[in-house]
Amino acid sequence: MPDSATPVRVAAHAKVNLRLRVLGRGEGGYHALETLFLRLAYRDEVELRRGSPGIRLEIEEEPGPLFGGPGRHAVLPAGSENLCWRAADAYHRALGRKPAVELLLRKRLPTGAGLGGGSADAAAVLRGLETLHGEPLGSERLEALAGELGSDVPFALADTPAALGWERGRRLLPLPAAPARPVLLLVPEFAVATAVAYRWLDEARSREQAEWSGARLLPSADRLADWDELDGLAANDFEKPVFARHPELARWRDELREAGARPALLAGSGSALFGVFRDEQARDAAADRLERREGVAAIRTRGPV
Numbered sequence: 001m002p003d004s005a006t007p008v009r010v011a012a013h014a015k016v017n018l019r020l021r022v023l024g025r026g027e028g029g030y031h032a033l034e035t036l037f038l039r040l041a042y043r044d045e046v047e048l049r050r051g052s053p054g055i056r057l058e059i060e061e062e063p064g065p066l067f068g069g070p071g072r073h074a075v076l077p078a079g080s081e082n083l084c085w086r087a088a089d090a091y092h093r094a095l096g097r098k099p100a101v102e103l104l105l106r107k108r109l110p111t112g113a114g115l116g117g118g119s120a121d122a123a124a125v126l127r128g129l130e131t132l133h134g135e136p137l138g139s140e141r142l143e144a145l146a147g148e149l150g151s152d153v154p155f156a157l158a159d160t161p162a163a164l165g166w167e168r169g170r171r172l173l174p175l176p177a178a179p180a181r182p183v184l185l186l187v188p189e190f191a192v193a194t195a196v197a198y199r200w201l202d203e204a205r206s207r208e209q210a211e212w213s214g215a216r217l218l219p220s221a222d223r224l225a226d227w228d229e230l231d232g233l234a235a236n237d238f239e240k241p242v243f244a245r246h247p248e249l250a251r252w253r254d255e256l257r258e259a260g261a262r263p264a265l266l267a268g269s270g271s272a273l274f275g276v277f278r279d280e281q282a283r284d285a286a287a288d289r290l291e292r293r294e295g296v297a298a299i300r301t302r303g304p305v
């Protein structure tokens with residue numbers, strides 16, 4: 001068990017969904033999902049240490065492509081509305097002990113971008129607290145807590161570079177990693193709140209017959225480490241309703257495709273877009289061109305990790 005002075009540091013990686021199919025609305029108003037998660041080499045960091053009674057959360061913005069520029073969405077709340085704080089609270093309730101912990105969140109990932117930053121931070125808090133306390137809960141109970149905190153938290157907690165996810169993201173099938181490829185993220189100035197994106201999708205579907213993007217069946221898991229196979233499966237049901245509200249996102253997605261990205265898609269429920277490139281030269285050429293767009297930040301990274 002780490003001594004009380006030693007902080008525990010945990011990386012909190014961004015994710016994208018190479019495929020995101022939203023099925024009907026199920027338990028408690030949540031939608032059932034079929035999704036293919038991929039972790040990116042772009043991350044926040046959470047540092048945890050024992051402290052005085054309570055949960056203290058401090059947020060530090062990491063200088064980076066989004067620092068002070070486009071893509072800076074919101075000043076995150078440092079109190080009980082923050083998912084990190086809620087993760088710490090849920091963890092201590094499960095443990096049956098009063099919290100006495102200090103959390104330092106080094107924030108680099110944009111919020112409201114569909115990159116799962118808040119979920120990654122929450123999962124890092126669960127992991128970090130479990131380490132700090134000497135692993136008392138065990139992986140099954142941690143996974144259950146993750147499932148309660150949000151749809152992307154179980155994958156963020158899982159130790160796998162890619163996974164298929166079902167239900168509310170609670171059922172996961174770990175996948176072998178496809179070879180790492182250069183990724184370009186385009187982060188616009190505006191955010192899209194997940195709950196709002198689900199509402200847009202429901203509204204669109206109540207007006208018209210659900211149109212299934214990418215109706216291909218999933219192949220066997222061993223073929224999901226191949227980029228050609230993955231590109232053929234790429235689809236995101238949020239694109240249509242989100243692009244209808246933000247047409248510039250559809251244009252930027254098309255520009256990513258024209259620059260050679262395969263696939264190029266909306267990240268989660270938006271607002272960011274991502275493109276996967278064959279090599280860094282193609283990715284960097286696309287970045288040089290696209291980062292001159294007003295109101296968009298281009299981030300160069302890799303996936304999967």
Ligand code: C5P
Pocket residue numbers: 029030031032033149150151152167168194195198
């Ligand atoms: O789980 P997460 O925190 O990402 O969800 C944010 C909101 O998105 C939920 O409160 C819900 O309105 C909507 N949602 C949904 N179905 C899901 C996941 C999220 O309707 N599977």
